[in-house]
Amino acid sequence: MVTEIKAVARRHLATDGANLSLRAVARDMGMVSSALYRYFASRDDLLTALIIDAYNALGAAVEKADAAVGERGDFRGRFLILGRAVRQWALANPAEYALIFGSPVPGYAAPANTVVAAQRTPDVLLGILVDGLAGIAVRAPAAELAPALRADMTAARDAIAPSLPPDVFALGTIAWIHIFGAVSFELFGQLNNVIDARDDYFDYQLRQIADLVGLG
Amino acid sequence: MVTEIKAVARRHLATDGANLSLRAVARDMGMVSSALYRYFASRDDLLTALIIDAYNALGAAVEKADAAVGERGDFRGRFLILGRAVRQWALANPAEYALIFGSPVPGYAAPANTVVAAQRTPDVLLGILVDGLAGIAVRAPAAELAPALRADMTAARDAIAPSLPPDVFALGTIAWIHIFGAVSFELFGQLNNVIDARDDYFDYQLRQIADLVGLG
DNA sequence: CGATGCGCAAGAGCAGTGCTCTCGAATGTG
């Protein structure tokens, strides 16, 4: 039942965007709006469920794409596949992407449940770096981390990818942020009337970032 | 009068986020909601005006920051200043930043008026590259542009920065996208509970991107 | 077999929204 509600809500999300109407969802299900409150305490609750689903769907798509790569030792190739998987999922589910990576709604605060689902995709990226580090394909980065920043990076990698040097971990966050930035830039319309060869452009960016990270 | 309405709307935007209430704005001005329709044809119209203002405010802040740099030949320094100016403006005006760089509202299509205002900030960045190119501080990039992408880049630089080689122009777009991505990532809460030294982290990213672009 | 309880949905209602339309008051112009 809740899955059916979420399915209909997802359909509405795809057409109407983030301003999801509970009444419209109920109408589509032949119910009255108050009936939905048996399954979701509020509209925000429904949105939270959709957000967690979206994080998991993206994470699953990326995990599947990386797992399908035969040559596990081709770390640069795996990174490119990962980036493309993120973008493909975003292009296929723009509303859900905007839900999790777009501007947050004012009063809304993401519950702790979301973080584990949100971590799946960056986890895959860090996994590639961990594997690549073992194969010494990842070069040592040339940049300097300020002390406070180094402490943050060390603490974060301790919790997520203990075997990664903080400098490599930091470069991984840059890669993740740029993938997010590039997809958002395209999806939110900032590329309109400027760049048409979007597949090529995204790949170009991935290669540049791979170089920056040291995935040669 | 329209400026006063926009001022009140901006104040509401800062507290209530993107779902701006015309009635609340009118209430704050001691007027009734229908009176606002003399000055703005619709709520979207008011939002469009705010968007253009936001683009111009950001552009002006960045232009001012770059113009204040004494050593015009320190292209890497000017790039860092530019990035910090973008972030500072975004942190000071989060709602307006989200308005122009966040997920677009579903039915909304940006009018042509916005593009000239939107171009001001990337123009400053490209200006630094143009200057830096004359001083041969910008190294030749190592990456390859696919033919269709090269055509896009060439056309775009013809319209914006004719003296820039397409490869350098392309690197400039990467820099701009990463600045946007890094600011959005921080502002939209994706850094929460992970990185606290945010000034340091942003500067670290800027240095890495400066290296990537070749601003040594 | 009948009564009780519970899960579920419907309906009314409240406060709020964007937007349209009409009407009256004030203002400045000929």
Next chain:
DNA sequence: CACATTCGAGAGCACTGCTCTTGCGCATCG
């Protein structure tokens, strides 16, 4: 002074999220 134009108020429509009460139907007990 008379006119026209601008401006804001008010009512109203359709919509929203959400609460509360009501009642239907079904299953489980005594």
